[in-house]
Amino acid sequence: MKKRGQVTVFAIVGVIIAALVVLFLVIRNQIYIGGANIEDLEKEFPQIQGHIDDCLKEVGEKYIVLIGKQGGYLTTNPGTFRQNQGVGINYLCYNIEGKPECSNRGLRLFDIKTSLERGMLDEVNSCLDIDQFDKIGLNAERGTLKLNVDIGEDTVILNANLPIKISKGDTETQRNSFSAELEYPLGRLYNSAKDIVDSEAVYGDIDTLTYSVLKTKLTGKLYVVQKLQPYPDELFILKIKDVPRKEKEFVFQFFIQDRGL
Numbered sequence: 272m273k274k275r276g277q278v279t280v281f282a283i284v285g286v287i288i289a290a291l292v293v294l295f296l297v298i299r300n301q302i303y304i305g306g307a308n309i310e311d312l313e314k315e316f317p318q319i320q321g322h323i324d325d326c327l328k329e330v331g332e333k334y335i336v337l338i339g340k341q342g343g344y345l346t347t348n349p350g351t352f353r354q355n356q357g358v359g360i361n362y363l364c365y366n367i368e369g370k371p372e373c374s375n376r377g378l379r380l381f382d383i384k385t386s387l388e389r390g391m392l393d394e395v396n397s398c399l400d401i402d403q404f405d406k407i408g409l410n411a412e413r414g415t416l417k418l419n420v421d422i423g424e425d426t427v428i429l430n431a432n433l434p435i436k437i438s439k440g441d442t443e444t445q446r447n448s449f450s451a452e453l454e455y456p457l458g459r460l461y462n463s464a465k466d467i468v469d470s471e472a473v474y475g476d477i478d479t480l481t482y483s484v485l486k487t488k489l490t491g492k493l494y495v496v497q498k499l500q501p502y503p504d505e506l507f508i509l510k511i512k513d514v515p516r517k518e519k520e521f522v523f524q525f526f527i528q529d530r531g532l
Contacts, residue, residue, distance in 0.1 A: 312439060313444055331453050336455075338386065408439060419432070422457050429453070457523070460522075460523035464509060
């Protein structure tokens with residue numbers, strides 16, 4: 272009888288242990304013990320999102336400011352620019368010998384967009400450090416980055432197509448799209464630069480004061496258009512007063528070649 276009772280006890284204990292194992296396996300994917308459910312894993316994405324946003328904004332601001340200072344181009348090829356105060360500023364209209372008009376270089380907003388996308392790609396890739404999230408117990412993997420730049424009048428939106436997969440245990444989740452918005456009037460100032468260059472190319476001149484006043488009245492934005500004459504060229508400096516902020520105004524500047532005639 273004693274042995275039979277011991278066998279019964281062991282059988283009951285075995286059943287209890289088996290039940291506990293099954294219960295553990297069932298709830299393992301619902302709590303954060305060696306795994307995670309989808310909801311818990313999704314909660315980890317904001318910090319990854321924040322890191323990607325920071326990279327997009329840091330690199331984006333650098334390149335947007337640079338392309339404005341250099342007249343819509345990130346490159347300065349021989350014969351296409353002039354140095355001014357340490358900055359290579361591009362010509363947007365070339366001299367036509369003996370004529371007041373100039374030859375329009377034909378800069379398009381699409382050209383600025385593609386220059387930013389290509390120019391920023393390597394630097395954004397270098398900025399991203401997805402592996403750092405392995406230290407908090409996540410297995411983070413990234414795919415190939417593709418950038419799309421959307422230039423509005425007063426904002427530039429940087430869209431990153433970047434597959435990011437995070438996993439823990441047997442559970443994984445993925446996001447592919449990230450974006451950052453920067454408040455720079457790149458599109459607005461490009462349009463003004465185009466107005467000025469088109470006028471110089473057709474008529475050989477533009478009244479910058481009249482232009483500034485008219486644009487300010489039409490848009491409610493305080494346009495500032497300066498025309499300087501570092502011989503023999505003309506330098507145009509465009510900005511919206513106090514944008515993006517008073518202590519750090521964004522400028523779009525360019526040269527018209529050889530206006531000394």
